Amino acid sequence: MQHIIDRFISYVTIDTESDPNSTTTPSTAKQWNLANKLAEELKQIGLTDVSIDDKSYVMGTLPSNVKHDVPTIGFVSHFDTTPDFTGANVKPQIVKNYDGNDIILNKEKNIILSPSYFKDLLLYKGQTLITTDGTTLLGADDKAGITEIMTAMEYLVQHPEIKHGAIKVCFTPDEEIGRGADHFDVEKFGADWAYTMDGSQIGELEYENFNAAGVKITFKGKSVHPGYAKGKMINSMLLANKFISKLPKDETPETTRGYEGFYHVTGISGSIEDTKVELIIRDHNRKKFNARKKYVEEVIAKFNKKYKKQFGEDIAILEIKDQYYNMREKIEPVMHIVKIAEQAMLDLGIKPLIKPIRGGTDGSRLSFMGLPCPNIFAGGHNFHGKYEYVPVESMQKAIDVIIRIAELTALK
């Protein structure tokens, strides 16, 4: 266990925050610090073909140790942390034999990690937790995943009696800003399928995510002196307001869960002659997803029809851009890759928690790039903030799952 803790701490104490406003890859130069270290470590533990490309993607291979043909599988994690909360000067705290009470993260600032608010903590009574000191995030998302993949590969190198096919690993930059798959060379990676080790609670196994689109609407208007505006002025802000009122009230993020999709207004800015509304559309079901986009199109078409005479041209300009799709489409034809992960968990006494992701993952992008890629738990909780923590036992279980998947894949 100490080995896992030491490795994890060596990663989280390197600041790798990504930056959505940057145009480079990686988005922040400091991500190289961890990327280079990971490449070195892969070499040290004995992987072959270790490479780090000009975009900081780190890859390596654990060669097969069996004679028969075995599918090549891969494991993927990201080394950046979210820009939502600082990841500089992370000072991990170790809580041994957790007693189920409040954990004081920071006495001075009175920051407490409490099971009365974060009930999941009670799942880990008696275990060893790694927490923050209350001033930064932890970075278990996704340095727990990297720790697990690295440690599992090391274990397999040291235990050649465990039979497995070729295993590929890849560590990526910039997942947190939605670009982790952008420069992923699927062909070079050369796996038949892969798993991202980027889920949360022990047992999580995910192969469904949202279909996603981003919508931008520009409403135009006509400014006239307000004292003499009757029948002449068109106020684009009021048009935008009318549009938003036509979106179903009970189909928003705050009124939905599970497989329920939504419209979510994410931004609005305006003046009399120009108002921009931004929203996102999300739905697991492709048909319902398309119907939502169509509904927005129809509402906007009605606006344009209504104001055609008075305004002379289209009063609302609509742009809809698909962002990502539900990976289920790509996973269903190869369901055995989910079954293997499920079996691995069952063999280890872990209860699989299979549920749809209400978001996207790099795995969904990779799945559509030709690398089917379900997501497996990495063990952490409360990602993207100061209450983030990870039980070491969950990391150990994730390592065991990786090893067991390798074994199961190589069975004749």
Ligand SMILES: [Zn+2]
């Ligand atoms: Zn992550």
